[in-house]
Amino acid sequence: MSNRRRYLVSYDIADDRRRNDVFKLCRQEGDHTQYSVFVAEFDARELIAFQATIDTLIHDTEDQVLIADLGPATREAGQIIASLGRPYQPPIRALVV
């Protein structure tokens, strides 16, 4: 598709309840890749909305959420993310089930 970019979202949350809330949001928006690491695709508007919601969930000095821009979503994830050990399986977007 065209307008979205791929992002790596990683968090370090001090409180269990806050971490759970952030986890639920990330799972809704992206793919759970490692313990507190997600890969998600957002366009400009979706990114702002996501960041705004994260802001309401986290503590502004105790917690940290990192969002790294991995480039346009049109590029194959396998070309952007290399894995060692267990292979990285980018999710396949279903069209017909």
Next chain:
Amino acid sequence: MPNTLAESTPTDSDDLLPVRMLNEFAYCPRLFHLMHVDGCWADNSYTEDGRRVHRRVDRLDHVLPEAGRTSPASADGSAAASAEADGEEPPTIARSVSLGSTQLGLTAKLDLVSTDGDEAVPVETKRGKVPDNPERSWEPERVQLMAQGLLLREAGYRSDHGFLYFAASRRRVEIRFTAELEARTLDLMQQARAQARSEKLPYPLVDSPKCRGCSLAGICLPDETLALRTVPADPVAPTVRRLYPTRDDAGPLYVQEQGAFVGTSKGTITIKKDGTVLAEARLKDVDHLVLCGRVQISTQTVHLLCEAGIPICHLSMGHWFYGFTAGFTLRNAYDRAAQFRVAADPVRCLSLARNIVTAKAANQRTLLQRNAEPRPGQALNGIAGLQEAIASASGVDILLGLEGTAARHYFGAFATMIRPADLAEAFAAEGRSRRPPPDPINALLSFGYALLSKECTVALAAVGLDPFWGFYHRPRHGRPALALDLMEEFRPLVVDSAVLSACNTAMVTRSDFTVGRSGCMLKPTARKAFIRAYEARLDQLATHPQLGYRVSWRVMIRLQARLLARWLRGDLPDYSGIRTR
């Protein structure tokens, strides 16, 4: 031009104009109409950011203290002196204050009001930077602030200035409430009210930079409207700007696994069968859901999709489109009212029908011209020869006859576009035949047209039209007549093209079909493969002949649906079907 409050009082006292909408009207009357009258809304990164900036402000809800209750200005602005009156210290800064006045006909939620004795100063937060102009502000924002000042005066305060706070620059700009600004504001209020009572869409802004950042550009279609209003087209007109994406990120999700169950889990759609998860989908990735045959969906999922504005289309395992489920996303019926008015006008119905059939026949001819081997001269000339009669047909029944003749030429030569000999021969034996389809090509065409009718139904519902009330096709047996009208021009270029592509590249072969009592049917593998071919075709870019820019076929269908709605509203002089070269 009114300059007293009495002249701008509304007739209906319940009809209070929100001050934010006044800002919108001053920015662009067409935007105001689309939002306030038609109830349209779309977000972009700017509106999302604006919401974020206002979130902190909106969290509180303060009541404005009575004017004059607080003590006269003191060094720290405190209100200790009035403690004797009621024992409670009223705030001097109030956030998120709701005010309304039937006298003024206005209502507003003020971000922040600073009160001091009987003076009140409104402060409005803006997400952007201070504008780089002499006034260091834009008129719509000054007007908005002035209107807030008028409301504060109604509440008994003195208000002769306000502030705009620009969050990105972290600076305040003072706006004085001059007599000029007040007069301008009252004038705009009256104009806005007049526009709110009108059904007619205002003219778009002409080549305005404001359109680029406007979140409703894809609904308003400013440059497109201006270009299409000029008949004949102006050859030296500026390029039509495409102010929305060529493709959408969200796409359809088809579920055809018989016995599957569509549910939700933590805000995502899950598809299970016998307890195993077959697939998951994020709401933001799904444009509409298509359920084929024996597929169950939970009520919770239906609710979730209705709220998210994701329609659910119900198809049979064959190719019958039963109907669709959609939430209440549209908040006006003006487009539908226009649709029913025009449907009762035989002259306009005929005019639309002629344009539709002209485009369909032209596209059939184009497809033959591009793909037929050997060149079917008779069919090409035959279709070309009908165009004059189509353009001047005096009745819908005559058009039906001409359409049928064109189809006979077209399907008579269709087999010359099919490379695999077995499929071509099977089709050529009986030509286009429906109930039941006797061969694979016919089965694919029927399936493809059902999918396209689903596509057009979703597109029409999205723009506020009723898919079931058509102009050329009469509503019968519950078929979506307007969807059938809209899809005519797309049949050759989307479905027929996808069918040819699927067969000629061996995505489907003879072995993917079974022939039985109910004719030739697609095996599940063929259905999956063809859906992929059809979706791939919808994803390809094409040039809009009148607008000159490229969008995907899927976007093209939605664009044509919207242009059709505009023609029905009287916003455009004509509706022209897509014809590619």
